Amino acid sequence: MTSTSAPTAPATPPPADPRPQLAPLVGKVVVVKFGGHAMVDEALQRSFARDVVTLLRAGVHPVVVHGGGPRISSLLTRLDLEVRFTAGLRVTTPEVLDVVRMVLAGQVQREIVGLINAHGPLAVGLTGEDAHTLTAVRRPAWVDGDPVDIGLVGDVVRVDPETILALLSRRRVPVVSPLARGAGGEVYNVNADLAAAALAGALGAERLIVLTDVAGLHADWPAGGEVIERLTAAELDALLPGLTGGMVPKMEGCLRAVRAGVRAARVIDGRVPGALLREGFHDRGAGTTVFPDRADERTQDADRPGGPHRSQGPAEHP
Numbered sequence: 001m002t003s004t005s006a007p008t009a010p011a012t013p014p015p016a017d018p019r020p021q022l023a024p025l026v027g028k029v030v031v032v033k034f035g036g037h038a039m040v041d042e043a044l045q046r047s048f049a050r051d052v053v054t055l056l057r058a059g060v061h062p063v064v065v066h067g068g069g070p071r072i073s074s075l076l077t078r079l080d081l082e083v084r085f086t087a088g089l090r091v092t093t094p095e096v097l098d099v100v101r102m103v104l105a106g107q108v109q110r111e112i113v114g115l116i117n118a119h120g121p122l123a124v125g126l127t128g129e130d131a132h133t134l135t136a137v138r139r140p141a142w143v144d145g146d147p148v149d150i151g152l153v154g155d156v157v158r159v160d161p162e163t164i165l166a167l168l169s170r171r172r173v174p175v176v177s178p179l180a181r182g183a184g185g186e187v188y189n190v191n192a193d194l195a196a197a198a199l200a201g202a203l204g205a206e207r208l209i210v211l212t213d214v215a216g217l218h219a220d221w222p223a224g225g226e227v228i229e230r231l232t233a234a235e236l237d238a239l240l241p242g243l244t245g246g247m248v249p250k251m252e253g254c255l256r257a258v259r260a261g262v263r264a265a266r267v268i269d270g271r272v273p274g275a276l277l278r279e280g281f282h283d284r285g286a287g288t289t290v291f292p293d294r295a296d297e298r299t300q301d302a303d304r305p306g307g308p309h310r311s312q313g314p315a316e317h318p
């Protein structure tokens with residue numbers, strides 16, 4: 001585990017040429033989670049959309065999973081509905097779920113799709129409900145080792161990647177809202193970090209990049225100070241019980257992703273325009289990067305004939 005002191009206010013260094021860093025990712029799937037706290041103004045959203053299009057034009061297959069927690073909370077407040085989180089997950093009554101669905105699928109997803117499509121007919125929005133892409137079961141939050149009921153919150157138990165792979169094969173950018181369908185047709189609110197992790201694993205993604213509003217995982221939160229630069233899955237596993245708030249699902253997502261075969265999961269500060277290209281793919285990019293344990297990789301090798309499943313990327317259609 002290595003850490004560094006990070007400035008609290010993000011600096012804006014000049015944009016670097018991203019192409020050398022993207023070369024090894026050509027033809028590969030990269031899942032990018034765009035957090036609600038990283039999309040605080042339209043200029044940031046526009047720069048994010050431009051970065052995603054650069055990835056696509058470089059030959060990478062980006063899949064966007066978006067959040068929108070702050071936007072959901074502000075509409076709930078306007079509607080006089082309670083805003084409550086337990087261990088980083090929103091307590092979701094049926095009324096709250098209606099608002100979550102409206103904001104995620106009706107506002108945030110539409111805006112991101114619109115900004116990407118300013119560059120051409122590239123983005124297609126869907127939610128995890130569509131074509132059974134994400135199937136979830138109701139989950140509790142865990143507080144001090146005990147389960148706490150948080151309503152209609154789901155954990156993804158099955159991913160059907162067909163629709164997303166079909167879009168990627170046509171060189172489209174899927175923009176996925178973190179909602180899922182239960183086996184009986186019920187709808188669940190899924191934390192966007194965990195939805196992104198489940199998709200990254202199922203798509204055999206090369207990377208999961210999570211854009212948020214902090215420089216990475218601070219070792220001594222909320223005092224700030226050091227950002228942990230690199231973590232193995234086992235090191236993160238040991239830290240998880242001590243994490244709080246939004247970092248709980250975020251780091252749990254990174255852990256699940258690398259344990260599902262993703263080669264690296266990185267949390268970066270998305271409040272800096274151009275952060276995705278500058279920090280997301282460089283070997284020495286900023287933020288916190290989680291790597292699989294060598295033991296994990298051996299387990300996957302042993303479990304799967306022919307070694308760990310690596311996506312060769314979607315088949316290209318002419």
Ligand SMILES: Nc1ncnc2c1ncn2[C@@H]1O[C@H](COP(=O)(O)OP(=O)(O)O)[C@@H](O)[C@H]1O
Pocket residue numbers: 034035036037038067068069070211212213214216217218219220221243244245246247250
């Ligand atoms: N150890 C930690 N290091 C950094 N941030 C932390 C830590 N623990 C909790 N946090 C909180 O997690 C937040 C990021 O999660 P969240 O608010 O859910 O963001 P997003 O909308 O990007 O998913 C940070 O803004 C910070 O308040």
Ligand SMILES: CC(=O)N[C@@H](CCC(=O)OP(=O)(O)O)C(=O)O
Pocket residue numbers: 034035036037066067068069070072088089090100153154178189190191192193246
């Ligand atoms: C269960 C749960 O907490 N769902 C989240 C879904 C959106 C999300 O995760 O947004 P961010 O990435 O911006 O946090 C919520 O209702 O806020």
